[in-house]
Amino acid sequence: MATVQHAVHDTHGAFEPSLFGTYSKKVGMWLFLASDSLTFGALLFAYSYGRISNPAWPTPFGKESIANATIMTACLLSSSLTMVLAVMAANRGDKPWVRNWLLATMFFGAAFTVLHAQEWTRLIADKMTPSGNPWSAVPLFGGTFFTLTGMHMLHVTIGVIYLGVIALRKKFLPVLLVLWALGFFLTPADSVFHYGIHVLLVGAVISAIVLFLKPKDYDANDVEVSGLYWHFVDLVWMFIFPLVYLMSTKV
Amino acid sequence: MHDVSAVHGESKGTYLWVWGALLLLTAVEVVLAYKQVLQPVRMLEVLLVLSVVKAGLITMYFMHLKSEIPRMRWLLTISVTGCFALMWIFFFRDADRILTLGVK
Amino acid sequence: MDRRAGGGETIMATSEVVHAHAGPQGFIRKYIFSLDHKVIGIQYFFLALTAVWVGMFLSLLMRIHLIWPQVNLPIVGHIQPETYLSLLTMHGTIMVFFVLTTAPQGGFGNYFLPIQIGAPDMAFPVLNMLSFWTTFVAFVVMLAAFFVTGGAPLHGWTGYPPLSAVQSTGPGEGLGADLWITSIAIFCAASLMGALNFITTTLDLRAKGMTLMRMPLTVWSWFITAILGLLAFGVLLSAGILLLMDRNLGTSFFVPVIVVNGQLMGHKGGSPLLWQHLFWFFGHPEVYIAILPGMGVTSQILSTFARKPIFGYRAMVYAMLGIGFLGFMVWGHHMFMSGMSPYSAFAFSLLTMAIGVPSAIKTFNWLGTLYKGRIRFYTPMLFAVGFVSLFVSGGLSGPFLAQPTLDIPLHDTYFVVGHFHLIMGVAAIFGIFAATYYWFPKMFGRMMNEGLGKAHFWLTFIGTYAIFMPMHYLGMAGHPRRYSQLTEVAYLHNLIPLQTFMTYAAFITIGAQFIFVINLFWSMLKGPKAADNPWDATTVEWTTATPPPHDNFGGQTPVIHNGPYEYGVPGAARDFVMQTDPAVGAAH
Ligand code: HEM
Numbered sequence: 055m056a057t058v059q060h061a062v063h064d065t066h067g068a069f070e071p072s073l074f075g076t077y078s079k080k081v082g083m084w085l086f087l088a089s090d091s092l093t094f095g096a097l098l099f100a101y102s103y104g105r106i107s108n109p110a111w112p113t114p115f116g117k118e119s120i121a122n123a124t125i126m127t128a129c130l131l132s133s134s135l136t137m138v139l140a141v142m143a144a145n146r147g148d149k150p151w152v153r154n155w156l157l158a159t160m161f162f163g164a165a166f167t168v169l170h171a172q173e174w175t176r177l178i179a180d181k182m183t184p185s186g187n188p189w190s191a192v193p194l195f196g197g198t199f200f201t202l203t204g205m206h207m208l209h210v211t212i213g214v215i216y217l218g219v220i221a222l223r224k225k226f227l228p229v230l231l232v233l234w235a236l237g238f239f240l241t242p243a244d245s246v247f248h249y250g251i252h253v254l255l256v257g258a259v260i261s262a263i264v265l266f267l268k269p270k271d272y273d274a275n276d277v278e279v280s281g282l283y284w285h286f287v288d289l290v291w292m293f294i295f296p297l298v299y300l301m302s303t304k305v
Numbered sequence: 306m307h308d309v310s311a312v313h314g315e316s317k318g319t320y321l322w323v324w325g326a327l328l329l330l331t332a333v334e335v336v337l338a339y340k341q342v343l344q345p346v347r348m349l350e351v352l353l354v355l356s357v358v359k360a361g362l363i364t365m366y367f368m369h370l371k372s373e374i375p376r377m378r379w380l381l382t383i384s385v386t387g388c389f390a391l392m393w394i395f396f397f398r399d400a401d402r403i404l405t406l407g408v409k
Numbered sequence: 410m411d412r413r414a415g416g417g418e419t420i421m422a423t424s425e426v427v428h429a430h431a432g433p434q435g436f437i438r439k440y441i442f443s444l445d446h447k448v449i450g451i452q453y454f455f456l457a458l459t460a461v462w463v464g465m466f467l468s469l470l471m472r473i474h475l476i477w478p479q480v481n482l483p484i485v486g487h488i489q490p491e492t493y494l495s496l497l498t499m500h501g502t503i504m505v506f507f508v509l510t511t512a513p514q515g516g517f518g519n520y521f522l523p524i525q526i527g528a529p530d531m532a533f534p535v536l537n538m539l540s541f542w543t544t545f546v547a548f549v550v551m552l553a554a555f556f557v558t559g560g561a562p563l564h565g566w567t568g569y570p571p572l573s574a575v576q577s578t579g580p581g582e583g584l585g586a587d588l589w590i591t592s593i594a595i596f597c598a599a600s601l602m603g604a605l606n607f608i609t610t611t612l613d614l615r616a617k618g619m620t621l622m623r624m625p626l627t628v629w630s631w632f633i634t635a636i637l638g639l640l641a642f643g644v645l646l647s648a649g650i651l652l653l654m655d656r657n658l659g660t661s662f663f664v665p666v667i668v669v670n671g672q673l674m675g676h677k678g679g680s681p682l683l684w685q686h687l688f689w690f691f692g693h694p695e696v697y698i699a700i701l702p703g704m705g706v707t708s709q710i711l712s713t714f715a716r717k718p719i720f721g722y723r724a725m726v727y728a729m730l731g732i733g734f735l736g737f738m739v740w741g742h743h744m745f746m747s748g749m750s751p752y753s754a755f756a757f758s759l760l761t762m763a764i765g766v767p768s769a770i771k772t773f774n775w776l777g778t779l780y781k782g783r784i785r786f787y788t789p790m791l792f793a794v795g796f797v798s799l800f801v802s803g804g805l806s807g808p809f810l811a812q813p814t815l816d817i818p819l820h821d822t823y824f825v826v827g828h829f830h831l832i833m834g835v836a837a838i839f840g841i842f843a844a845t846y847y848w849f850p851k852m853f854g855r856m857m858n859e860g861l862g863k864a865h866f867w868l869t870f871i872g873t874y875a876i877f878m879p880m881h882y883l884g885m886a887g888h889p890r891r892y893s894q895l896t897e898v899a900y901l902h903n904l905i906p907l908q909t910f911m912t913y914a915a916f917i918t919i920g921a922q923f924i925f926v927i928n929l930f931w932s933m934l935k936g937p938k939a940a941d942n943p944w945d946a947t948t949v950e951w952t953t954a955t956p957p958p959h960d961n962f963g964g965q966t967p968v969i970h971n972g973p974y975e976y977g978v979p980g981a982a983r984d985f986v987m988q989t990d991p992a993v994g995a996a997h
């Protein structure tokens with residue numbers, strides 16, 4: 055009787071009902087997302103502020119860039135669809151389909167990141183840097199672009215790792231390590247992604263710690279909570295895409 | 306384990322519709338932007354409204370905020386949008402000022 | 410559609426959390442990487458205690474330098490004017506982040522929020538542990554800034570660019586400033602983890618009967634503080650990231666065209682005003698993060714030691730909510746001199762004055778609680794009354810500063826330093842002292858020494874007033890803030906005697922803190938054993954064993970029948986009714 059389990063199991067009504075009417079993990083994730091939306095919001099406000107005070111803002115994104123970004127957007131939107139289908143499958147208790155839909159979500163997420171990385175590489179090859187660009191004398195153009203999309207790319211990458219852990223658990227670790235190694239050897243040594251890819255290594259280490267210290271079967275709630283994070287990342291892109299890309303289409 | 310889909314009261318059909326609507330809105334945004342249909346400021350406004358609609362669809366349907374209890378729904382959305390509204394009101398006024406008063 | 414199903418879910422989620430840390434085994438799991446909110450609370454407390462000594466030591470060096478700029482100190486050597494700015498920056502940052510944000514919320518909030526609502530632990534114990542250790546890392550990174558080449562940064566706790574945004578602006582603005590910003594960013598992450606944990610716990614883990622309007626005001630204050638933290642720290646995180654980019658990647662978010670030491674920098678098109686907006690959007694809520702828990706503790710203690718229900722419980726709750734709400738709309742009162750639009754200044758001025766209303770409600774309700782009370786002047790009560798006193802003296806200068814016309818001459822003078830030290834610095838510290846003396850018996854199972862406590866109170870109370878009250882006068886006489894060359898400027902010469910007096914007062918006040926530390930450690934080891942409820946208080950933490958067992962209530966979850974401050978209840982057997990006592994008639 056001395057342990058807390060008892061207290062909790064014996065007296066199901068020992069607590070007041072949750073004020074948010076749902077389980078704690080979901081509340082926690084929503085609160086995190088509220089704060090993360092302020093983090094992104096502040097970045098978007100910094101971007102808009104800079105844009106307003108620099109009227110000569112360049113508009114360099116031509117057909118290919120916009121097409122590319124539109125495809126990326128479609129990828130993210132589709133990944134949200136597959137994510138919500140994974141949650142549905144989890145609620146039916148249909149484990150194989152949870153995994154399949156999660157893998158599909160990860161596929162779209164990864165496709166988004168790869169497309170975006172290629173876009174970055176092109177822009178960098180065009181001599182766009184955080185402090186300057188060939189199209190104008192407004193250094194903030196590059197700075198805001200790389201900050202906003204970089205922060206978002208980081209969130210997508212974390213999301214893919216998160217979903218991978220939920221979908222495959224320990225089996226995901228070797229996959230992640232292989233992706234890291236491939237990324238490291240396939241990117242040229244002077245590319246930012248040669249170093250950026252180490253996010254995967256860090257992710258693998260953290261995932262390993264979580265998976266070994268707290269091994270468990272992820273249930274429908276875990277899937278739903280991971281879905282919340284994923285949809286949020288999608289949502290943020292719905293603002294970055296028009297503000298950063300569409301407002302800078304080449305005339 | 307409770308039956309979440311029953312609680313959410315949504316089906317594959319709804320999700321497909323939402324997905325379609327999101328894609329459609331994206332297409333509208335791209336066309337508007339690419340054809341430069343509107344003047345910059347007006348276009349920004351239209352794009353932002355469309356983005357807010359998209360964000361609303363995502364939170365309400367994909368994130369199931371629609372089926373959370375009203376207290377949670379309203380407290381979360383109001384606190385976050387309230388902060389944004391404040392930033393909107395007070396930040397941009399000064400971004401303009403630099404143009405009109407300051408050294409460029 | 411039955412959303413009450415969620416209630417069951419919550420408890421299942423809880424039980425899973427609890428399974429994860431059933432019995433702590435071994436020293437490391439029990440004391441270092443503990444998941445028990447009580448251990449984590451004590452860890453936070455000692456982190457803050459360490460930080461406050463560092464911060465105090467730095468302030469002493471500053472006071473010495475102001476009066477005797479030529480003196481050669483052991484170890485520290487001869488303080489340069491630039492070093493003065495480093496000391497000032499680190500003093501402010503350590504005090505605001507690692508003391509005032511850490512001790513009241515991370516320390517006492519962690520320890521007592523779950524117990525006061527009848528929960529076995531926080532909603533997410535692992536996150537709780539991570540939050541402490543992340544804060545610890547942030548502290549280490551912050552201290553590291555002292556030891557790198559160039560030393561600690563010069564830009565003050567507000568980190569204003571362009572000083573903070575360009576590496577070559579001064580000695581500490583190299584690696585030291587990078588470490589400073591990194592530390593703040595880590596601290597943001599830690600605070601976010603803490604905040605969402607506090608909020609979820611309050612929403613989900615209140616024992617049966619602990620309705621919102623039966624929560625002790627301490628719980629309300631920690632809850633509201635957590636909400637402020639959740640919304641404010643995310644913004645500071647972004648601002649910090651952008652500042653790091655400006656410094657290291659050459660972006661220009663906060664830097665316009667600028668010449669540093671005769672050299673044109675590559676930056677262009679940014680705005681230091683943007684930093685001020687982002688920083689103060691966080692910064693003003695932050696000052697309430699520091700003070701709200703103190704308000705909660707003061708309410709709790711005044712009611713307990715006046716043996717009276719708190720005057721206007723609901724008004725107190727609404728006032729705190731109002732302060733939290735308005736606190737997000739007033740950040741511009743720090744920017745009247747920044748070149749911000751005067752229309753914004755007008756709005757911010759009015760909104761700032763509006764905060765005076767809930768602040769006054771709180772003050773009058775505290776006084777109402779004391780009125781005709783049968784007051785027991787134990788040390789916690791002295792510090793709580795001291796809190797009210799400081800809150801009033803510091804708060805009265807607020808409405809002056811809130812008016813742009815008055816703030817223009819007063820801004821960036823010692824007047825502001827006096828204002829925020831009284832209201833945020835010392836008042837919040839008094840809240841921490843009050844909480845320490847009040848809860849020490851529950852936390853460590855022994856009583857603190859009353860005589861030493863009273864001596865500590867009077868010396869500190871008089872000492873802090875002697876240091877900070879004259880600052881208002883210095884400010885009006887034109888003494889600038891963040892300025893070390895007091896003895897070099899003719900128009901400041903007449904102020905030297907007053908400054909000298911303040912430095913001696915600082916010596917005495919800091920000396921008095923040794924009494925506190927001795928009392929603390931001596932009582933921990935040798936103090937008389939404490940009863941379970943030494944103060945005849947009513948809230949739930951006093952119903953459980955001293956110190957509380959691992960899950961707080963030995964396997965039971967308390968059931969709550971009464972409001973938090975049922976003192977002097979007519980017809981009751983004792984002069985107080987605990988929250989867990991069977992219901993008392995019509996009371997609440
Ligand atoms: C009625 C209540 C209050 C009013 C009207 C008020 C007003 C102001 C104003 C106008 C300033 C800016 C002065 C300047 O920089 O020129 C200021 C500064 C400050 N206030 Fe208050 N205040 C109030 C309460 C508080 C409280 C409760 C706290 C802390 C818990 C606080 C902490 C601070 C701090 C830390 C600063 C200085 C920040 C800095 O520039 O480094 N104030 N206050």
Ligand SMILES: [Cu+2]
Nearest residue numbers: 693740742743
């Ligand atoms: Cu303020």
